[in-house]
Amino acid sequence: MTSLVFIRHLLKRGIMILISVLVAVYATIVIANMGGYVDQIIKSEIYMAVSQSIRQNPAFKFLNETQFKKMVEDIYSNELKRLGFDKPFLYRSFNYWKDALTMNLGRALFLSSESGSRNVRIIIAERLPPTILLFTTINLILFFIGLIGGLSLSRKQGSLIDRMITMLVPLSSLPGWFYGIFMILIFASFLRILPYGGMVDVPPPSSAFEYALSVLKHMILPILSWLIAYSLISTYSRRTFFLMFSSEDYTDLAKAKGLPESVIQRRYVLRTVLPYIITDFSLMLISSWMGAIVTETVFSWPGIGYLLNAATNAFDGPIIIGIVVIYAYLLAITIFVLESVYGILDPRLRAEGGEVGVT
């Protein structure tokens, strides 16, 4: 019975999140093309490109001014049709919407993938693995540092190391990419022992083992900068939660019963803290999706964030919208998965089907 309630709850949440994604993606498209401003810029750029390519083509040298203009207009209007500009925005917006939701993200205006494709989905798919590789690694390391560090600190409450970490926590108000700048400055620019950025050496090593080693070498600085930035805060917040829950009445009762410390930790503290830890982890994960943009830019790490920066500089609308949509999906999936995990971990939720938000 309870599991049925839970499944119904999950279904409800799933539908809610799906509707949220629908609206969010449409909002993205509308924001992206507010007042047709983007259309105008892209149109004028196409016009420039068309007229320049004709003017520079020696085959069309014999054309006089009127013939030239007509030719430019013809090719320009064809080009507009190719990009779907002849229809009103409302029509296009629904088209864009459908395309965005089905991940049929169209063709990039200026950028292309390593393999030379202009397909936005291929371009983004190519950049997804590096981002996932780097930030999953970072998050897993941070998660375990926080868990183990928090547990051991909560046992040594008030010790020198405990006080030191509490004192140093404000250092975590500086973001990871910011420490990244200093890491580059020290290890790449000054000591010259690690690369400035990128993912592999140029040219990439041929053997798979050396390739992996090279990637690993490039991962050191980004990981290090995130660890410096966030390991303190995650240790500290875990420690606070552990301490809060080890002073609950039922923990005191367990102590009074004479249960061993390890059992109390595992069964009474960890169990109740787990939902909060998951929340923390999820927030970390979500913020890492966002933080990736700047970190990847600083380290020239060829992931989604770096692509967004490149697309911004090249004014490549479809790619920017595509990335926003991908991020929206990632966020939605993360939230949904977490709500499910929450339900499994928190019996109250399973029983009542009530609302316990992730964030």
Place this chain on the structure above:
Amino acid sequence: MEFWIQGSELKVVKLELHKIRQSFKQLIVYKSALIGLLIILALISISIYTIIALPYGKAVELWKAGEKYWLDNPRNALPSWVNVFSSRKLPETITLSTEIPRAGISKVIIPAIGKLNVIRIEFSFNYEYDDFPSELNLFFRSKFNISSPHLTIHWIKPDGEDIVLKTLVISKEENYYISVDYGLAYDLKNRISQKLSKPIEYGMPIVVSLFVVEDDSALNPDTVKVMKGVYKLWIEGTTFETDTDLDAKLNVYGKVYGWAGTDHLRRDVGIAILWGTPIALAFGVTASVVIAFMNIILGAVSAWFRGYVDTAIQRITEIFMILPFLPIMVMIATFFRPTLFNLLLAIIALSIFGAGVKTYRAVFLQVREFPYVEAAKAYGAGNFRIIFRYLMPKVLPTLIPSIVLSVPDFVFLEAVLALLGVGDPLIPTWGKIIEDAFRYGALYKGLYYWVLEPSFMLAITSMGFALLGFTLDRIFNPKLKEI
């Protein structure tokens, strides 16, 4: 009856004020909070000084004025105070102009036969630094009708060596960039290698060959030494009209400038460091305060009314939680190139329905069941009176730490947008300096000051608010205090 109610409300407010005042006293006890407060006060003083000493309009104009305005500054110079810490004294910029007479500058025009005049300009300066200058430029301004003056430029080293740099016919405004005259570089290098009768194996720049001690140490770029002493630049020329006049300006560009150094366009980085302060503070504080209050109001409304209002607010919040904040901000900043103020508005608009709404709603759901709220309802207080006078004051103290703690986030958000190249193009901010530095390879070239100065400001601002915020958190959340 009415009076009594007023009194009780006043009491609630008074109690809160008292609590805040007491907390402030506690705050001073914590050393870290004191440091944080001092940092914030220092930043506020810098902001006030900046706004008074360098008005906004002037700062923006100076910043976008381009290289012409800054022509007398060295390019990518370190801040001057590095000389205090180093035994190797880096050169300051030396500017000598016949239009601003002082010791070491002389200009004589001697009438010769007929309309012919002989003109002599002499610049002399003492060069006592341990490093070579970065550039050498000579600017001419002359008045004539048809026939332009004919000039010969001499360079005299402290040991008396006389070198002819160039013979030229000048126009009314002529610039001679001595340090990039590659023909001259070749000749000068040959001259030194002939003198030493050994070949010089590396490309010796003009700033080196004009200032170098001409012995065997000049053969290796690592051992070259500066010849210290009085240098002279001598311009001798003939003019062909009676009322011809000639002014010249010599710039010996140094390697240090001002208290903050210069960037790739010779601009004083100090301007951006100073102006970055009020902008960062105003941006960060406005964004965090406005967003926090919007969130708290929405949370209270949602929790108080329940029903449809609650559902609507919660669903909208969920949609906004799905919208990826930073990518959308980047998108907006790219497509619309907003000014800093519009950027702030966009950030606020995207954050009104932030995750905070859910947190505060949960808190208000508990508060609304408190007896004093019930009492207010019983005497017939309106919905909004209850929300603004009863619910919100109760939660406000716990809100303060999170407002203070979120200030750095928004300071960094502005920096991030500038770093991604989508910030306000006109206003000099810290993020913009970092972006410029990155774009022009400051870390590759070892121009660390360019990155470190704005980074230091960002870090110190962030630390100030974080130190204060964490301490406030401990004071307002007693549960944390025990731990």
